[in-house]
Amino acid sequence: MDDCIIIGAGPAGLTAAIYLARFHLRIRLFDCGSSRAAQIPCTRNHAGFPEGISGKELLVRMLTQAEKYGAVRELAEVESLRLLDNGFGVRVGEREHAARTVLLATGVVNNRPAMPREVHDEALARGLLRYCPICDGYEVTDKRIGVIGTGSHGVAEALFLRGYSADVTLIAPEAHDLSEADSAKLDEAGIARIDGPCGSYAIEEELLAFDTARGRLAFDSVYPALGSVIRSGLAVQVGARADANGCLEVDDHQRTSVPGLFAAGDVARGLDQISHAMGEAGVAATTIRNLLAEQKPIRR
Template sequence: MDDCIIIGAGPAGLTSAIYLARYHLSIRLFDGGSSRAAMIPCTRNHAGFPEGIAGTDLLARMREQAERYGARREDVRVTALAPSGDGFVVTTDHGRHAARTVLLATGVVNHRPRGLAPDVHDAALARGLLRYCPVCDGYEVTDRRVAVIGTGDHGMREALFLRGFTRDVTLIAPDAEHLLDDACAAALDDAGIARIDGPCGGYAIEGDTFALDTARGRMAFDSVYPALGSRIRSRLAIEAGARATQDGCLEVDDHQRTSVPGLFAAGDVVKGLDQISHAMGEAGVAATTIRNLLAERRPLRR
């Protein structure tokens, strides 16, 4: 039986693997190959990389570091998680494994605009024409022409956030007319943010811009931010009995413990800032708490 199985190999999962391996614990890291960090063409928001670093390069460095200290990473997809005795049984598409503790670091999946072809999406993302995180890269659109695809309170808040980087912000409804109450409309008007109805479509890279069709015709922008929400990948923990918020974020205490004893969670699957640095901090807390929990059950001695 492993001391800990980590599900998810993004920044949170890999950080916890580094900590736990350096605590001389027996761990497995299950990597489904879908870390959202791998989509980042270049982050300049991560401390220690003033010239920026690609998400794939950062993950590769973290994998190498974890494996250097003995972490076992397996390219498998986890299909089920269940408490069993004093631990857990984790089922993958390659078999079943037992662990004393489990750390879930499965993250989230961004909702993409409907009708946006995958190849166009990936090409636009790589060039910074399509972006998903204004906290991460709002600086890069300073004084540029920016659109936000969204509506309601969520779309308004993202547009207002980006207004801190550029005065040229347009909020475009994804489907038809905007769904904005009077307070949202007043806030947008006060900030000088244009509002355009949808539906959106016809997405294409045109020169150095990202273009799309709207109710006012075809428009092109330096960068477009979809503000369409995300799917929290918390199903495994919820099915194991863990409490979650209405939108699916796992509820944890200040030591990253879920409501199921021995089950921990860190990173974007937990309600928070959705930042690499934040995920790594949560992972360090979770890993140390796991180590101390195991030490309470049996002495950890060399």
């Protein structure tokens, strides 16, 4: 039986793998290969990299560090999780692995605009499409910004980006659904609002352009504010509590409501940032080590 199985190999999962491997624990690390961090073309918000670093390069460095201490990543998707008398059963294909503890670091998946994959990926790589204003709002300072969304979530993102530029437009995917209070906030901030439908996305003259109810518009950068899917299903299978959005509820030590099951990173309720995910993983890994030591002393 493994001491801990880590599900997910983004910044949280890899940080936990480094810690747990250096604690001389028996661990497995499963990676389905879809970390959101891998899609970041360059982050300049992560401490220690003044010139920035791509998400893929950061993950490669972290994996190299984890492997140095004996961690092994297996490219496989975990299909189910179940409770055992003394731990958990983790199903991967035809195999089931038993572990005393499990750390879920499965993250979230952004809801994307309805645009062709090739346009999406090129726009993302060139900074014409962005998903995290906290991470890279600085890069769009004083540029023309479009926000695709509506309701309170879209309004909040547009208002946040108003701190970087005076030229912000909120475009609804279809038609706007705004309260009087939210409309007043947009008016006070000088944020234009336009109805959709949005379509025919294309990169035109170094801008991302698409159709709207007011014709074709183009922006230096576009932020989709369409929400995300929280990948917490495995934890919910075994009874872990989650909020209405699907984020797992954890305590100060990253413990879910199920004993022995931990969560770190974007799948847990909190700030969706690489640095925050790494910090949570360090807390979770140390708590896991101490929990296991209470059950059976760790000795060399």
